[in-house]
Amino acid sequence: MPTADGHLARVLADFRAGKVRGLARAITLVERRDPLTRQLFEALGPPAKSPLVIGLTGSPGTGKSTLGDAIVALSRKAGLSVAVLAVDPNSPFTGGAVFGDRIRMQRHALDPGVYIRSMGARGHLGGLSVASREAVRLLAAYGFDLIILETVGVGQSELEVAGIADTTVVVMAPGLGDGVQMIKAGIMEIADIFVVNKADLPGYERTMQEIRSMQNMGPKLAWKPPIVATVAARGEGVAELKQAVERHQAHLAASGEGKERRRRRLEEEAADLVAEWSRVAARKLVQEDPKLRRRLENEQAPYGVAEAILKEQGARLVPGVSSKEKPK
Amino acid sequence: MPLRIVMAKVGLDGHDRGVKVVARALRDAGFEVIYTGLRQTPEMVVDAAIQEDAQVIGLSLHSGAHMTLIPAVVDELKRKGAEDIMVFGGGIIPEEDIVELKRLGVAEIFPPGSGLQQIVDFLRERFPEEAAAPA
Numbered sequence: 001m002p003t004a005d006g007h008l009a010r011v012l013a014d015f016r017a018g019k020v021r022g023l024a025r026a027i028t029l030v031e032r033r034d035p036l037t038r039q040l041f042e043a044l045g046p047p048a049k050s051p052l053v054i055g056l057t058g059s060p061g062t063g064k065s066t067l068g069d070a071i072v073a074l075s076r077k078a079g080l081s082v083a084v085l086a087v088d089p090n091s092p093f094t095g096g097a098v099f100g101d102r103i104r105m106q107r108h109a110l111d112p113g114v115y116i117r118s119m120g121a122r123g124h125l126g127g128l129s130v131a132s133r134e135a136v137r138l139l140a141a142y143g144f145d146l147i148i149l150e151t152v153g154v155g156q157s158e159l160e161v162a163g164i165a166d167t168t169v170v171v172m173a174p175g176l177g178d179g180v181q182m183i184k185a186g187i188m189e190i191a192d193i194f195v196v197n198k199a200d201l202p203g204y205e206r207t208m209q210e211i212r213s214m215q216n217m218g219p220k221l222a223w224k225p226p227i228v229a230t231v232a233a234r235g236e237g238v239a240e241l242k243q244a245v246e247r248h249q250a251h252l253a254a255s256g257e258g259k260e261r262r263r264r265r266l267e268e269e270a271a272d273l274v275a276e277w278s279r280v281a282a283r284k285l286v287q288e289d290p291k292l293r294r295r296l297e298n299e300q301a302p303y304g305v306a307e308a309i310l311k312e313q314g315a316r317l318v319p320g321v322s323s324k325e326k327p328k
Numbered sequence: 329m330p331l332r333i334v335m336a337k338v339g340l341d342g343h344d345r346g347v348k349v350v351a352r353a354l355r356d357a358g359f360e361v362i363y364t365g366l367r368q369t370p371e372m373v374v375d376a377a378i379q380e381d382a383q384v385i386g387l388s389l390h391s392g393a394h395m396t397l398i399p400a401v402v403d404e405l406k407r408k409g410a411e412d413i414m415v416f417g418g419g420i421i422p423e424e425d426i427v428e429l430k431r432l433g434v435a436e437i438f439p440p441g442s443g444l445q446q447i448v449d450f451l452r453e454r455f456p457e458e459a460a461a462p463a
């Protein structure tokens with residue numbers, strides 16, 4: 001087994017040399033919440049440029065991967081390098097998964113300007129947010145011009161996408177029961193752009209109309225999310241989508257909202273890290289510290305112990321500074 | 329972190345029932361399967377495995393072209409410096425070819441009739457850390 005430091009050094013060397021393996025292994029480090037993650041980011045420093053991050057979310061089967069593939073094709077023609085991060089839920093029972101998003105993107109398989117990575121959302125580790133945000137940051141550091149973040153819109157995941165992407169695209173399709181009742185709470189708030197895909201199928205006008213009437217019922221917004229019809233399977237409407245993204249980016253820049261979003265994102269990320277670090281360390285503490293265990297047993301309530309851990313162990317909740325052992 | 333396996337049909341071969349059955353069984357065993365679909369070239373499979381940081385490539389062949397395509401995947405891994413990625417597979421592959429493929433570096437071939445549990449157990453044995461049974 002290689003030592004942790006040796007592994008990190010090799011990953012960093014490969015990453016800096018522009019080797020895909022270095023990038024892939026760096027993403028694995030953040031994915032498995034490895035304690036080396038922090039050293040990794042500190043060694044890499046802030047990214048030289050910030051890529052555009054487009055989020056694609058929506059029900060399974062609406063055509064997100066196919067649309068992602070079409071956006072990749074268009075962007076490659078414009079000479080942009082593109083990374084796709086496809087996040088799918090793991091089975092809550094076994095933790096396993098079958099990821100099929102790559103199937104739709106096979107024509108880019110041998111293009112060195114395209115990187116595709118499938119990632120499990122693995123609920124028990126705190127959901128999509130922390131690991132995929134860090135993966136996006138790695139993709140930025142590697143130098144991609146465009147990052148497409150695809151996630152299935154189940155549970156809270158679409159809200160989390162909106163916390164990562166610069167422009168969030170909510171993808172719907174006719175004939176999937178994606179009508180008004182499927183326009184979930186929160187969707188109107190997070191969508192920067194609506195796409196009604198599969199516009200070659202009957203019923204797509206009705207889906208567009210339903211979104212429009214939902215919009216008219218809501219408050220007047222500084223940015224009214226446009227509704228774009230696409231046939232992703234044939235690449236139709238994708239140029240219009242690209243224009244809508246560009247208009248949204250211009251709005252973010254002109255209104256100052258882009259800056260505001262980036263600020264909020266960093267605040268969220270800091271708060272999430274505190275939660276993650278302390279959860280991991282606290283779980284270990286309550287399992288291993290006999291004093292804490294006894295106190296829990298006596299009090300039959302968690303509050304006193306939680307407060308004691310935060311107050312007394314504060315610094316030791318930070319990974320890598322545990323006094324007892326160095327994490328491997 | 330679950331074991332990650334890239335599974336693919338290489339060459340011109342539409343028999344995807346077996347690979348899908350195995351993919352589902354591996355998912356149910358707690359592994360992460362990245363299925364890349366039909367008509368893959370050895371180069372595509374190897375690139376996918378590197379991008380996905382998979383520890384294993386699983387190939388499924390029913391076309392009769394296994395003696396060219398499977399060794400081509402092994403060679404491509406060597407060419408890309410990724411020979412640490414394990415290759416195994418299944419499908420219509422006669423016993424004498426299995427012997428030869430294993431000599432060329434393929435970890436195992438599971439012919440028709442192989443039990444799904446047998447395949448899961450094989451991976452658990454090879455990857456005791458990543459592939460532990462879910463608690």
Ligand code: B12
Nearest residue numbers: 341342343344345346386388390392417418419439440442
């Ligand atoms: C169903 C079937 C079809 C279906 C396929 C449907 C589909 N989407 O999969 C259809 C009707 C489309 C079909 C068509 C053809 N078929 Co056909 N087909 C079969 C048949 C009867 C069963 C295959 C099957 O699904 N088995 C069930 C699954 C679960 O088993 P399995 O695939 O073997 O998988 C197991 C193991 O092999 C292993 N495994 C498989 N993959 C992997 C991968 C990994 C990583 C691992 C670990 C294990 C593993 O694990 C599984 C569980 O034990 C076989 C005969 C047979 N007895 O195998 C012929 C057979 C495979 N077909 C054959 C032929 C010739 C054809 C055609 C060319 C016929 C023609 N002239 O038109 C076409 C070609 C189609 C194409 N585009 O490729 C031949 C192949 C001969 C050869 N290679 O030497 C066979 C062997 C029949 C024969 N005896 O001649 N076929």
Ligand SMILES: Nc1nc2c(ncn2[C@@H]2O[C@H](COP(=O)(O)OP(=O)(O)O)[C@@H](O)[C@H]2O)c(=O)[nH]1
Nearest residue numbers: 060061062063064065066104198230231232233
């Ligand atoms: N008719 C039609 N089908 C499409 C279109 N785009 C995608 N599909 C099909 O819809 C299915 C699901 O597509 P996929 O991209 O995997 O959806 P995802 O689950 O949202 O990523 C596939 O069978 C696609 O071929 C389209 O524009 N029109």
Ligand SMILES: [Mg+2]
Nearest residue numbers: 064065100101
């Ligand atoms: Mg998809």
